[in-house]
Every structure is written in C-alpha cells, then in structure tokens.
Amino acid sequence: MISPRALISRSAPLLACLGLLGIWQVAALILNTDSFPTAIEAIRAIPSILGDKESLINILASLRRMAIGFSAAVVVSIPLGLMMGRSRVVASFFNPLLMVTYPVPKAALMPIIMLWLGVGDIAKMLVIFLGVSLPVIYHSFQGAKAVEEKMLWSGAAMGLSAVQRMIRIVLPAALPEILTGCRTGLVLALITMVTSEMIARQSGAGNILFNALDMGQYDTVYAMIIIVGAMGIGLDAAFEKLRGRLVKWSEPGFDIPLSFA
Amino acid sequence: MNARAVTSDVLLGIVPIALLVALWQAIASFGYAPVTLLPPPGLVFMRLAQQLLTSRFQHEIAATLFRLFTGFSIAVVLGVTIGLLAAASPAINAVVRPIVRVLAPLPKVALYPALLLLLGFGHESKITLVAADALFPILLSTYYGASMVEQKLIWSAMAAGTPRRQILFKVVLPAAVPSILTGCRIGLVISCIVVFLAEMITSTDGLGHVLVTAARTFQAVDMFVPLITISLLGLILNGLLQAVRSYLLRGFPEV
Amino acid sequence: MKVLPSRPDVQVDPAPARGQATAMIEIDGVSQVFQTSGRQNHLALSDISLTIEDGAFVSILGPSGCGKSTLLYIVGGFVNPTEGVAKMKGKAITGPGPDRGPVFQEFALFPWKSVLGNVMYGPRQQGVKPAQAEAQSRQLIEMVGLKGFEHFYPKELSGGMKQRVALARTLAYHPAVLLMDEPFGALDAHTRTRLQNDLLNIWERDRKTVLFVTHSVDEAVFLSDKVVVMTRSPGRIKQVVDIDLPRPRRRAELLLDPRYQKYVVDIERMIDDTSEDELRP
Numbered sequence: 001m002i003s004p005r006a007l008i009s010r011s012a013p014l015l016a017c018l019g020l021l022g023i024w025q026v027a028a029l030i031l032n033t034d035s036f037p038t039a040i041e042a043i044r045a046i047p048s049i050l051g052d053k054e055s056l057i058n059i060l061a062s063l064r065r066m067a068i069g070f071s072a073a074v075v076v077s078i079p080l081g082l083m084m085g086r087s088r089v090v091a092s093f094f095n096p097l098l099m100v101t102y103p104v105p106k107a108a109l110m111p112i113i114m115l116w117l118g119v120g121d122i123a124k125m126l127v128i129f130l131g132v133s134l135p136v137i138y139h140s141f142q143g144a145k146a147v148e149e150k151m152l153w154s155g156a157a158m159g160l161s162a163v164q165r166m167i168r169i170v171l172p173a174a175l176p177e178i179l180t181g182c183r184t185g186l187v188l189a190l191i192t193m194v195t196s197e198m199i200a201r202q203s204g205a206g207n208i209l210f211n212a213l214d215m216g217q218y219d220t221v222y223a224m225i226i227i228v229g230a231m232g233i234g235l236d237a238a239f240e241k242l243r244g245r246l247v248k249w250s251e252p253g254f255d256i257p258l259s260f261a
Numbered sequence: 262m263n264a265r266a267v268t269s270d271v272l273l274g275i276v277p278i279a280l281l282v283a284l285w286q287a288i289a290s291f292g293y294a295p296v297t298l299l300p301p302p303g304l305v306f307m308r309l310a311q312q313l314l315t316s317r318f319q320h321e322i323a324a325t326l327f328r329l330f331t332g333f334s335i336a337v338v339l340g341v342t343i344g345l346l347a348a349a350s351p352a353i354n355a356v357v358r359p360i361v362r363v364l365a366p367l368p369k370v371a372l373y374p375a376l377l378l379l380l381g382f383g384h385e386s387k388i389t390l391v392a393a394d395a396l397f398p399i400l401l402s403t404y405y406g407a408s409m410v411e412q413k414l415i416w417s418a419m420a421a422g423t424p425r426r427q428i429l430f431k432v433v434l435p436a437a438v439p440s441i442l443t444g445c446r447i448g449l450v451i452s453c454i455v456v457f458l459a460e461m462i463t464s465t466d467g468l469g470h471v472l473v474t475a476a477r478t479f480q481a482v483d484m485f486v487p488l489i490t491i492s493l494l495g496l497i498l499n500g501l502l503q504a505v506r507s508y509l510l511r512g513f514p515e516v
Numbered sequence: 517m518k519v520l521p522s523r524p525d526v527q528v529d530p531a532p533a534r535g536q537a538t539a540m541i542e543i544d545g546v547s548q549v550f551q552t553s554g555r556q557n558h559l560a561l562s563d564i565s566l567t568i569e570d571g572a573f574v575s576i577l578g579p580s581g582c583g584k585s586t587l588l589y590i591v592g593g594f595v596n597p598t599e600g601v602a603k604m605k606g607k608a609i610t611g612p613g614p615d616r617g618p619v620f621q622e623f624a625l626f627p628w629k630s631v632l633g634n635v636m637y638g639p640r641q642q643g644v645k646p647a648q649a650e651a652q653s654r655q656l657i658e659m660v661g662l663k664g665f666e667h668f669y670p671k672e673l674s675g676g677m678k679q680r681v682a683l684a685r686t687l688a689y690h691p692a693v694l695l696m697d698e699p700f701g702a703l704d705a706h707t708r709t710r711l712q713n714d715l716l717n718i719w720e721r722d723r724k725t726v727l728f729v730t731h732s733v734d735e736a737v738f739l740s741d742k743v744v745v746m747t748r749s750p751g752r753i754k755q756v757v758d759i760d761l762p763r764p765r766r767r768a769e770l771l772l773d774p775r776y777q778k779y780v781v782d783i784e785r786m787i788d789d790t791s792e793d794e795l796r797p
Contacts, residue, residue: 016359035378097277104492105454108461108469111476112484116299191368198370198462199473210462213374221374228371236366413624416594419612421638421689435628512669513627 035218042222049223055208059227062193062204065121069128070189076129077136077185078178082170084137085144098134106131107195114200124196124204131192132185139181143174179243186239190232300482309486318471322490325456325467328384332391333452340396340448341441344403348437349429361397369393373459387459387467394455395448399441406440407433439513442506449502453495457487539606540693540725541568541591546600548586559750560586564600566744566753570692573719573726575736575743579787583751584729585697591727592616592695604693614638617691621698623678625670631657631681632666638689656684659718676707683715694719694726700735709767712739720764733787737761737779738770745786757783 008015021039028038049055084091106127117123147170155165171178197206205228212220282302289301312318347357369390376386410433418432419425460469468487475483548561560583568574576584589595591602593612602609604616612618625634635656639649657666660680670678679699686694700708716739719726730736736743743757761776770776 012355012359013362016363020360020363036375093277097281099496101492102450102495104488104495105458108457108472108488108491111472112481112488115476115479115481115484187366187368191370194368195370195458195462198373199458209371209374213377218378221378225371225375229367232367232371233363411622411624413618413620413622414626416592416612416618417620417624417626417685418637418641419594420592420614420616420618420691421685422614422641432626435626438628512629512671514671 037219037222041219042226045219045223046227049208049220049227058203058208059205061121062197062206063231065124065204066128066189066193069125069193070132070186072125073129073132073185073189074136074182077133077181078140078171081137081140081178081181082144082166082174084141085147085174086166086170091141094137098137102134105195107192107199110196110200124193124200127196128189128192131188135184135188136178136181139184140174140178143177143181144170146177147173176247179247183236183239183243186235187232190228190235194228300485305482305485305489308482309489312486321466321468321471321487322494324384325460325469325491326494328387328391328459328467329452329456331384332388332456333395333449335388335392336395336399336448336452337445339392340399340444341403344400344441345407345429345434345437347400348404348407349433361400365397365401370455370458373462377463382463382465387456387464390459391452391455395452398447398451399444402440402444402447403437406437409440410436439510442502442509446499446502446506449498450495453491453498457491539567540570540572540604541566541727542603542606543567543587543591544601544603546587546590546597546602548583548590548595549598561590561597562750562752564751564753566756568725568727570725571723572742573728573740575728575730575740576746577730577733577736577743577783577787578746578751579731579748581749582746583749584731584746587751588618588695588697588727588729591693592618594618614642614689615691616693616695617686617689618695618697619679619682619686619699621701623670623675623682623702625678625681625685627670630667630669631662631673634670634681635684635688638685642689653684653688656688657681660684661714674707675703676711679703679711680714683718687718692725694724694728696726696728698729698731701730708735713767715739716765733783734780737776737783738765738767743779743783745783755786 024039028036080094084094109130110123110127113123113126117126151169151173152165155169160168193204194206194209197204198210199206201207201210205224209221209224209228212218212224285299285302289299343357347354372393373386373390376389380386380389414436415428415432418428423431456467457469457472460467461473462469464470464473468491471487472484475481475487543564543566546561546564547559550558550560552558564587576587578584586595590597591604591609593609593616596610609616626637629637632650632653635653636646636649639652640646644652654663654666657663660683662677662680662684665673665677670681673681679702682699700711703711712735728736728739737759740759743759745754745757746752747754757779759779761770761773761779
C-alpha cells in the first residue's frame with residue numbers, strides 16, 4: 001500500500017497542473033475580458049482543433065520535422081562533442097565558433113535560410129538541427145571531458161584501440177551527461193519548431209496559433225497553447241523515462257530542464 | 262594554464278571563424294551565390310559600422326537592451342528569492358517544486374500570443390516573456406546552490422552567535438553565489454535569444470524587428486546586420502557577467 | 517526532538533566559583549538513534565554519561581563510526597539527543613551558542629570572507645564595534661602565527677593555515693568550551709605535530725575546557741588530561757583514563773617518557789580488545 005505521503009508526492013505535478021488551471025480560471029473570471037477566456041472555455045476548444053483534419057495534419061507535420069531535425073542533430077553532435085571532450089586540439093578549434101553562435105537564436109535564421117532554401121521542410125528542419133546541436137555538443141563535450149583518464153588507460157591496457165575506447169568506454173561513461181544535453185535539445189527542438197513557425201507563417205502549430213490570434217479566435221489561441229504545452233511536458237516526461245532506463249546505474253541528475261524561450 | 266597554452270588555444274580557436282569568414286568571402290567573390298542572397302562579409306561589416314552610427318539603429322539596440330535587462334533583472338530577483346525560500350522551507354519547497362516541474366519544460370514562447378492579448382504589443386509582453394524564460398534556470402541553480410551549502414558552515418555561524426533567522430541571508434546566500442551566477446549566465450543567454458525572437462514575431466522596434474523588416478524587403482545585407490549585432494551583444498554581456506563573477510567569487514576555489 | 521531532563525528534582529547551582537573542579541559539561545544518559553535511508557534505525561550512541569570539569573582537556577577516542585563526533589555535536593547543540601540530556605553549567609543544551617565554539621576537520625571557513633573577515637565574524641555578530649573587532653582579530657591572527665595573511669582568502673591558504681584561521685575564528689568569540697572534531701585529521705603528519713604544539717601553547721594561556729575528538733591514540737594521550745575511550749558502534753564509554761603527565765608537555769621529552777609509552781600501549785590494547793564491547797553496560 002502506498003502511504004498517503006508518497007501518494008501526494010507522486011501526484012504533485014498533476015496537482016500543480018490542476019492548481020495552475022484553477023488559478024487561470026479564477027483570474028479569467030475576475031478580469032472578464034474577451035482576450036482572456038477561462039481555462040474551461042479554452043479546454044473546450046481543444047477537441048475542435050484536434051478534430052479538424054487540416055490542423056491535425058499540420059501539427060503532425062510539425063512533429064515530424066522536429067523528429068527529423070532532432071535525430072540528425074543528435075547523430076552529428078554526439079560524436080563531435082565526444083571528440084572535443086577528449087582532444088584539446090579539437091576542442092580549441094570548435095569552442096569559440098560555438099560560443100559565438102550560441103546567443104544567436106537559431107529560429108532567427110529562418111528568414112535567411114528561407115531566402116536560400118525556400119519555404120519547404122528543409123529550411124525548418126535545418127533550423128531545428130542547428131538549434132539542437134549546440135546543447136548536445138556542449139553536454140557531450142562536458143561528459144567526455146569528465147571521463148576518468150584511468151578508465152581509458154585500463155581500456156588501452158586491455159587492447160582496445162582509440163576508436164573502440166571511444167565507443168565502449170567514453171560513450172557509456174558520458175551517457176548521463178549526453179542525455180541531459182539531449183533533453184535540453186528536445187525542449188529546444190520543440191521551441192525552435194514553434195518559433196520558426198510563428199516567424200515564417202506557413203504551416204504548423206505556431207502558424208495555427210497566430211492565425212487564430214489574427215482572426216480573433218481567442219479560445220483557439222489558448223487551446224493551442226495548452227496543446228503545445230502538453231506536448232512539451234509529455235515529451236519531457238517520456239524522455240525522462242527513457243533516460244532512467246538507459247542510465248539506471250547513475251545517480252539521478254538534478255532535474256534542470258534548461259528550456260530556452 | 263600558462264600563457265603560451267592560452268595564446269595557442271585562442272589562435273586555434275580563431276581559425277574556424279576565420280575560415281568561415283574566408284569561405285563566406287570566397288563564395289561571394291566567386292559568384293556562387295548572388296549578392297542579393299549572400300552579400301560578401303566586407304559589405305556586411307561596412308553596413309554594420311554604418312548602421313551603428315545612425316540614431317535609428319541605436320534606438321533599436323536600446324529598445325532590445327531595455328527589454329533584455331528589465332526581463333533579466335526581474336528573473337534574477339524572483340528566481341533568487343524563490344530559490345532561497347524553497348531551499349530554506351520544506352513547506353515552500355513542496356509547493357514550488359511540482360509547479361516548476363510542470364512549467365519548466367513548457368515552451369514559454371507558446372504563451373506569447375496570450376501575453377500579446379493581455380499586455381499589448383509593446384514592451385510589457387516582451388519583458389514578461391523574457392522574465393518567464395530566464396526565471397527557471399536561475400531559480401533552479403539558486404535552489405541547488407542553497408541546498409548544497411556545507412552544514413558545518415551553518416553550524417560555525419550559529420555557534421558564533423548568528424540567530425537562525427539571519428542564517429539564510431548571512432551564510433546560505435553568500436555560499437550559494439557561485440551556483441546563482443552560473444544560473445544567471447544561462448539566464449542571460451536565454452534573455453538575449455528570447456527578446457530577439459519575440460521582436461521577430463511581433464514588434465514595432467528592436468533588433469528582431471529590424472531583421473524581419475529587412476527580410477520582407479529582401480535586403481540580405483540588412484538581415485545579417487542585426488544577427489551579428491545580437492551575437493556581439495551576447496558576447497559583450499557575457500563578458501561583463503564573467504567580470505562580475507570573477508570579482509564576487511574572488512575568494513572561492515576554482516570549480 | 518524533546519530533550520528530557522533525567523532528574524528534574526535535582527537542583528543545580530548556577531555559576532560556580534572559578535578555581536574549583538566544577539562540572540562544566542554534564543552528559544547524562546545520552547543516546548542517539550539515526551534513521552538511515554533504508555528506513556532502518558541505527559543506534560549511534562548508547563547511554564553515554566560523562567562529566568567534564570572546567571578547564572579540563574578531554575579527548576574522546578574511538579574507531580570510526582563509534583559516534584564520537586555525534587557526541588560532540590550534541591554538546592555543541594547542533595544535534596538533539598534522542599534520549600538523555602547534555603548540560604552546560606547546569607543548564608540543558610538546546611542549541612548552538614558562543615559559549616561552545618566548534619573547530620571542524622573540514623575547516624568550514626567562509627570562502628567569501630578574507631582571513632580577517634572570518635575571524636571578525638563572531639565579535640561582529642555579538643555587537644562589537646568594527647574597529648575594536650578588527651584590533652582584537654588582528655591580535656588573534658598574530659597569535660596563531662598568521663600575521664601578514666589578514667587579507668588572504670581561504671582558498672589561498674594551506675590546510676594547516678586554514679585550521680589556524682578556524683581556531684582564531686572560534687577563539688574570537690571567547691567560548692568557555694572548545695569543541696574540536698578531529699581538527700588535524702586532514703593535515704599531513706608534520707603539520708599535525710606543529711599544530712598540536714601550538715594548540716597546547718594557546719590553551720595554556722587561559723585553560724578553557726576542551727572536548728577533543730580523535731581516532732589517534734598518541735594524539736589523545738599527548739594532549740589530554742583525560743581520555744574517554746569509546747567502543748565501536750553503538751558507541752558506549754569503555755573506559756575513562758586519567759592522563760597523569762606533567763604540563764607543559766614537550767613532544768621530544770614525552771616520546772621518550774615510559775609513562776607516556778605505557779598509556780599509549782595500554783589504551784591501544786584496550787581498543788583492540790573488542791570482546792567486552794557488548795558486555796559493558
């Protein structure tokens with residue numbers, strides 16, 4: 001039997017959600033303006049969005065682009081980060097470049113990229129790719145750097161080549177940190193996706209949001225916010241589960257989901 | 262690290278940037294891309310220098326900086342306060358922690374339309390968005406730093422006669438400063454990014470707005486200028502924060 | 517945790533006259549139970565009763581995990597005992613205070629303050645004016661041998677120097693009792709012996725009551741008037757040994773003194789002989 005205390009702490013996030021929705025509801029009722037519908041009104045608008053075929057396709061397309069951009073970024077960034085972590089030369093080479101591009105919001109590159117590549121999927125996926133790469137490279141770098149030299153010496157003594165050591169020692173040892181980077185990257189992917197769609201209004205969730213804003217369909221605006229919020233929370237929770245499975249052996253990392261924008 | 266190693270690192274680091282700029286110049290010179298799409302670096306930097314002298318552009322920078330600083334400052338004050346309180350009081354922690362877990366992974370830019378509706382299209386909505394985004398890293402790192410304070414430091418202060426209610430301010434806060442500053446660094450970068458994006462989405466002034474306007478009129482050169490500007494701003498602000506950090510942490514061992 | 521007085525009917529005199537062998541610290545039937553992460557109960561200390569006279573230098577000696585540090589923290593008021601009560605000058609100890617000053621093995625110096633800032637902390641906390649506090653602190657800093665280092669930060673000091681600062685910081689608020697938790701444990705052997713000598717020199721000046729936790733037999737015998745030998749966990753008092761060696765104590769002389777050697781050998785034997793640990797009440 002679960003003790004009441006454990007029950008409360010497990011359901012605390014859910015309670016927090018309900019609490020926040022409750023505050024929203026009350027605030028909306030108090031303010032009583034058109035532009036701030038109550039939580040219930042917004043929630044009621046959700047099925048109509050998800051039910052509308054057009055919107056649903058839009059949203060799914062967004063998610064697909066996000067997935068591709070994210071995966072590509074991960075595949076490229078992890079090896080790069082690991083190499084930076086173990087080789088000072090490689091690190092010195094790439095570090096300043098990364099530091100300079102860090103404050104540039106990748107979604108802001110949308111207009112330029114659109115100029116070059118047109119308005120297709122590739123532009124959006126490229127932006128997501130760029131946005132996700134940075135945190136994954138950084139965390140892979142940190143994780144690889146922290147791997148104890150002595151572990152690698154043991155590996156070398158056992159006859160492992162440099163590449164084998166990278167794959168079989170550095171990668172697993174750095175995995176917790178890498179996954180933290182991926183988690184940040186995932187949040188960034190979602191944000192970059194939404195933002196780039198808000199900027200390059202064309203299709204996707206961000207577009208739906210601003211269309212509804214322009215057309216005065218305020219319920220839809222807030223409903224869409226809830227949907228996007230739920231996507232963010234859902235993806236994050238799913239990732240945490242996956243992370244727990246993959247790195248059961250490491251101490252629970254402090255949950256700092258460094259969300260950007 | 263000795264001076265020789267540092268200089269060789271810096272030199273090595275400039276190489277990719279220099280290469281990229283050279284590549285940029287090469288592509289432009291050899292005509293692989295039309296000038297309208299990819300202007301040569303010389304042109305861009307000249308335009309940047311030009312713009313920096315105009316009061317119009319200075320006004321845009323000022324608008325962006327104003328929103329950035331205001332939002333960031335709010336995030337610092339709120340984040341540090343809540344973080345400290347949550348570390349000090351289990352009751353507050355129990356309330357704050359689940360709320361943070363729910364709100365943190367939420368892409369706050371999704372709230373932007375709501376903010377626009379509620380606060381209008383001026384400064385307030387952008388400042389609020391910046392504050393909302395920069396808040397969480399600062400809050401979390403404050404909480405983390407405050408809850409990791411060495412117990413014996415607190416005991417030493419108590420034995421020296423510090424009453425319990427002063428411990429938070431006299432021991433926990435100073436001991437947590439390294440962690441807080443790390444969070445502030447992240448928060449600052451986030452502030453730069455968010456303010457720029459918000460201005461791109463809807464605004465009447467600011468660097469982001471400059472970019473979008475240039476995009477609409479297909480002026481490639483004018484599009485590069487604000488991007489480079491925000492990048493430089495980010496570097497400068499980061500450098501300033503590092504300087505403040507060095508001063509405040511002069512007594513702390515290198516982490 | 518509520519601290520229950522063991523014998524509420526007994527009257528205790530307030531400040532007894534100096535010079536008499538008065539009870540400065542009384543530990544009465546103290547036990548300490550900790551809850552570990554597996555929700556198990558761990559008995560750290562079992563029924564400790566001990567009296568420490570004013571001006572005595574008492575060592576608490578025992579193997580790792582015997583609860584000796586816990587006992588010190590209870591006297592310091594940092595931890596409340598699960599059972600029993602610790603008293604200072606007859607009054608029950610309920611929290612930390614400037615009458616019992618700690619010196620920790622980890623130094624616990626405030627990293628954001630300079631040496632001078634650290635030492636001035638106590639006096640400033642007690643309302644001493646800045647100029648006066650600074651003057652007093654500089655004197656203390658000189659006494660512990662760190663003149664010239666007032667504006668250094670802890671990170672710039674060696675382990676031995678940090679511990680000197682920690683000592684100065686505690687002495688600055690004039691505690692009646694010094695609680696020292698394996699203060700030289702983190703230092704190399706050479707620094708340790710130097711600091712032991714310096715500690716005794718400083719102590720000789722005003723003969724405060726000292727409670728000194730250590731796992732080193734020769735350190736305990738060298739420094740103390742009494743050695744309280746504790747058993748392994750759960751910690752009980754195995755025996756209290758009176759160290760009858762003349763003061764001031766010089767290391768070179770003492771190491772060759774057969775009485776010193778006998779104390780060390782006897783106590784070591786006592787600690788090794790664990791067969792009686794469970795039997796002793």
